[in-house]
Amino acid sequence: xxxxxxxxxxxxxxxxxxxxxxxxxxxxxxxxxxxxxxxxxxxxxxxxxxxxxxxxxxxxxxxxxxxxxxxxxxxxxxxxxxxxxxxxxxxxxxxxxxxxxxxxxxxxxxxxxx
Numbered sequence: 005x006x007x008x009x010x011x012x013x014x015x016x017x018x019x020x021x022x023x024x025x026x027x028x029x030x031x032x033x034x035x036x037x038x039x040x041x042x043x044x045x046x047x048x049x050x051x052x053x054x055x056x057x058x059x060x061x062x063x064x065x066x067x068x069x070x071x072x073x074x075x076x077x078x079x080x081x082x083x084x085x086x087x088x089x090x091x092x093x094x095x096x097x098x099x100x101x102x103x104x105x106x107x108x109x110x111x112x113x114x115x116x117x118x
Contacts, residue, residue, distance in 0.1 A: 034061040 024036050038061045041051035062068065
């Protein structure tokens with residue numbers, strides 16, 4: 005690469021690293037930890053999607069909604085505009101999330117990214 009004709013024409017000054025905590029200040033420490041796991045240059049050392057889904061970030065407040073609380077996509081002949089304007093009919097925010105959350109301790113043995 006050093007032999008390429010334009011090798012020395014472009015230089016970049018050295019910049020100090022900015023901690024992720026400064027870039028995303030309102031983010032929880034667990035979310036920042038997960039981001040660091042994704043931002044590893046060698047791909048073999050990077051956290052996989054399977055490992056990431058078992059990270060404690062996904063089991064801390066605010067907890068994700070149970071699948072039964074999510075709106076069901078409509079399969080029908082209505083035009084897209086009508087589907088986008090229609091409010092979801094089977095979505096409830098009144099159910100407590102603790103009833104549907106998985107205990108992270110049950111998943112701990114399967115998580116090598118933690």
